[in-house]
């Protein structure tokens with residue numbers, strides 16, 4: 001079934017976003033939009049652009065996959081040695097931008113970055129397909145690579161090393177959580193007269209909600 005056909009059965013996505021529809025808790029609101037994107041058949045609904053800033057003040061962005069969201073924040077997994085990891089060590093803040101093209105929706109999350117505890121990363125790593133686990137051991141993320149063959153050879157070496165047993169979490173791999181300070185929901189509407197709402201966390205942990213000009 002096409003995305004549009006699926007949407008026909010879903011409530012008013014193009015009718016705009018109204019304050020009364022928004023959950024007072026932006027995490028619940030985000031989960032609602034993510035579930036909607038899944039039901040609508042959006043491709044890779046958990047993908048987002050992760051923006052970081054290095055010590056030189058220059059921004060960098062790359063796509064990632066969200067692996068969990070709850071009251072603690074937004075979790076993703078990657079190499080903890082590499083360009084983005086270096087940047088998040090230097091400047092522990094990040095922005096995540098979700099875009100559900102078919103729904104004309106965007107969510108922007110900004111906040112402080114925290115490493116995910118090793119036991120939690122281990123539990124997640126254990127759920128990954130074995131070849132992805134081997135790839136995590138074999139990759140030296142962000143480093144120059146002379147040839148694809150070199151990478152494949154390293155994969156074979158690690159397959160051999162872990163033959164017949166579980167692949168453990170590599171020391172150079174793990175997760176991060178963005179603890180949101182602001183979360184903005186954007187709904188596209190005709191004639192560029194879009195709707196935007198930004199939640200901002202206040203000191204007592206509650207959230208304020210503000211409509212913004214598009």
Ligand SMILES: Cc1cc2nc3c(=O)[nH]c(=O)nc-3n(C[C@H](O)[C@H](O)[C@H](O)COP(=O)(O)O)c2cc1C
Nearest residue numbers: 047062063064065077078079082083084085141142
């Ligand atoms: C849709 C999509 C999802 C991705 N998800 C991840 C991910 O969850 N973790 C990851 O390490 N890289 C992921 N990548 C690759 C990253 O975009 C990036 O190339 C890699 O993490 C290296 O980034 P860095 O050199 O800035 O550290 C994904 C790429 C795409 C296109």
